[in-house]
Amino acid sequence: MKIVDARVIVTSPDRNFVTLKIVTDEGVYGVGDATLNGRELAVASYLTDHVRPLLIGRDPAAIEDTWQYLYRGAYWRRGPVTMTAIAAVDTALWDIKGKVAGLPVYQLLGGRSRDRVLVYGHAQGSTVAETVAEVGRYLDAGYRAVRAQTAVPGVSGTYGIGSDGDRYEPASAGLPEETRWSTRNYLDHAPELFAEIRRVHGNDFDLLHDVHHRLSPIEAAGLGKALEPYRLLYLEDPTPAEDQTAFRLIRQHTTTPIATGEVFNSIIDCQRLITERLIDYVRTSVVHAGGITHLRRILALAELYGVRSGAHGATDLSPVCLAAAVHVDTAVPNFGIQEYMPHTPATDAVFPRSHWFDNGHLHPGDAPGLGVDIDEEAAAEHPYQPAYLPVARLHDGSMHDW
Incomplete structure (x- = not known):
């Protein structure tokens, strides 16, 4: 079994979500969340432009090796954008593994x-x-x-x-x-x-x-x-x-x-x-x-x-x-x-x-x-809506942690 496609789906059914859908040559697919509130498109671009090409042709069963490949191979490690992108891939691969085994992921x-x-x-x-x-x-x-x-x-x-x-x-x-x-x-x-x-x-x-x-x-x-x-x-x-x-x-x-x-x-x-x-x-x-x-x-x-x-x-x-x-x-x-x-x-x-x-x-x-899916037709009915989290200032106008 090999990965043949990895699609990034951005949708906003009342708020913004980014989902990665990894598809194999045997028709089995998995989904992973890639949402980073207020910075969603940064992760979407990271996945589309930098991660997707690395996944095509890989064995979806090699979850640990793929995780190490994406983490160590990036050189610029950690940070919310990188780790959210890796999380989306990892979660989708666990979803595939469970479907292939016929078992829920907790098993x-x-x-x-x-x-x-x-x-x-x-x-x-x-x-x-x-x-x-x-x-x-x-x-x-x-x-x-x-x-x-x-x-x-x-x-x-x-x-x-x-x-x-x-x-x-x-x-x-x-x-x-x-x-x-x-x-x-x-x-x-x-x-x-x-x-x-x-x-x-x-x-x-x-x-x-x-x-x-x-x-x-x-x-x-x-x-x-x-x-x-x-x-x-x-x-x-x-x-x-x-x-x-x-x-x-x-x-x-x-x-x-x-x-x-x-x-x-x-x-x-x-x-x-x-x-x-x-x-x-x-x-x-x-x-x-x-x-x-x-x-x-x-x-x-x-x-x-x-x-x-x-x-x-x-x-x-x-x-x-x-x-x-x-x-x-x-x-x-x-x-x-x-x-x-x-x-x-x-x-x-x-x-x-x-x-x-x-x-x-x-x-x-x-x-x-995982027992969860994404309806891509329904997702397409809710286009991305730019949104930001608030910021906080003290009464003298200086910035504070929100």
Whole structure:
């Protein structure tokens, strides 16, 4: 069996997705997600202009060799564009291997470690009361874990707050939206939210919160300390993670569990965080970290140090990536939790799939391969729409981490 074609499909059913479809001479094909939110066409070009010629004629079964070929052969290693492109190839090859074997991908990864995958939903509101009510709605729907975000007084465009209760999509048409940020207002406000959630809904479920890289290490340490009474499952991205040693300071001051890694691209990005036990959950996704092959390496290292997975799973990842994530989640022994945001009906129509949601959990299904496909005719009805993520400035006009 040989690869005879590799097509890059860009579509925008309510938001932009990039999908790689690898086709073999025996008619078996696989799909991989190549979406990089706000920089989608960079990956599409990388795949079309630089990777596709390298794939034609290769053995699709040689997944590890292909991964090494694309990673080492590029010389300019790592980075989100390169690793997202490699992820698309890798995920598509796993899909092909599963179809050829007649097995779902999780069986190829060692079989089930669990019967179902715990997920968390996103509760949001313009006020504390609205978010508290949204938490209740998720609990009533069967979720046992909820991420809570609320608008901050005096802060425009707070991260995590959108107009749709199930989906928060910050990317928008035109030039990037400029938002304002006040760390003081946020640190005063956030503990009030979680005190009220626990007062109203009790302790019999997991709570999560995303800081979105906005605090300094000492500010994050203070927030973690303030939130300890509310027993968060984890505090996500409390500080920018380029400096992995910054998490040492947070660890010295709080026992609130810490999660980070959705913007990581390789095992190097989180090696120290894991081996020094500076985090509790690594949130790296299949699509941004070189695919299933490389994510398994990250999670195998994490297992040695008691760090669990908490993979990114917002709607900036296509159903192809979500399917791949659920297969990995099902198989790895150190699974923690999976982020989950339902896609829109338009997206679901473009990406038919066999995985399903039920009572706060995802199930991978038993279809061979990933169990997800792309309807190319439906995809063609949704042309690419340029969109950018927002940027953040402080009240004096200086740039801040969004």
